[in-house]
Amino acid sequence: AQSVAQPEDQVNVAEGNPLTVKCTYSVSGNPYLFWYVQYPNRGLQFLLKYITGDNLVKGSYGFEAEFNKSQTSFHLKKPSALVSDSALYFCAVRGHFGNEKLTFGTGTRLTIIP
Amino acid sequence: DADVTQTPRNRITKTGKRIMLECSQTKGHDRMYWYRQDPGLGLRLIYYSFDVKDINKGEISDGYSVSRQAQAKFSLSLESAIPNQTALYFCATSDGRGPNTEAFFGQGTRLTVV
Numbered sequence: 001a002q003s004v005a006q007p008e009d010q011v012n013v014a015e016g017n018p019l020t021v022k023c024t025y026s027v028s029g030n031p032y033l034f035w036y037v038q039y040p041n042r043g044l045q046f047l048l049k050y051i052t053g054d055n056l057v058k059g060s061y062g063f064e065a066e067f068n069k070s071q072t073s074f075h076l077k078k079p080s081a082l083v084s085d086s087a088l089y090f091c092a093v094r095g096h097f098g099n100e101k102l103t104f105g106t107g108t109r110l111t112i113i114p
Numbered sequence: 115d116a117d118v119t120q121t122p123r124n125r126i127t128k129t130g131k132r133i134m135l136e137c138s139q140t141k142g143h144d145r146m147y148w149y150r151q152d153p154g155l156g157l158r159l160i161y162y163s164f165d166v167k168d169i170n171k172g173e174i175s176d177g178y179s180v181s182r183q184a185q186a187k188f189s190l191s192l193e194s195a196i197p198n199q200t201a202l203y204f205c206a207t208s209d210g211r212g213p214n215t216e217a218f219f220g221q222g223t224r225l226t227v228v
Contacts, residue, residue, distance in 0.1 A: 043118075043219035050214075101162060102208075106156035
């Protein structure tokens with residue numbers, strides 16, 4: 001069965017500092033990985049996805065994610081945090097053809113401190 | 115107008131009542147999903163449908179049923195609501211081009227069972 005782990009429920013970062021939100025996954029075959037963001041009282045918005053062959057993926061709002069196959073990780077990063085980045089972030093994995101359910105992690109609440 | 119629309123946005127219902135949550139989409143996607151979000155548990159898949167004639171159970175389908183009335187409409191029913199079904203419910207869609215296509219989410223329905 002496929003799964004996603006987000007080991008940190010809460011991450012606090014000072015404004016202007018780099019941020020990392022961690023994600024590890026487990027899936028048979030090639031992984032299809034995604035990051036979503038949820039602002040208060042809103043649905044989930046797509047941030048970025050892993051594309052086979054690109055270990056560093058760039059997405060919306062200046063976010064990027066680093067794929068590491070040996071560590072089965074897909075950490076979300078941003079070089080300089082903004083207060084407006086404060087939100088709930090979800091990592092998700094989908095299996096290969098024939099097993100295409102999208103499975104989410106438990107989420108990480110990111111708070112950027114002014 | 116939103117691409118994925120959920121109705122109602124908020125609902126309070128009594129234990130034992132039947133309730134239907136509706137989802138419609140204008141994206142032309144084949145695949146539709148229902149998730150529930152609970153604090154600390156992330157998003158858990160209830161049911162998913164890859165086309166009008168294809169309905170599949172997710173992780174937590176007990177106590178729920180679904181109907182795919184058309185490509186654009188996917189409804190979730192609680193046959194006899196109970197308090198632990200109090201949660202935020204999300205509908206999502208994706209196209210069938212492959213496992214690396216992102217899902218699009220509605221704004222959510224906040225359901226309270228008293």
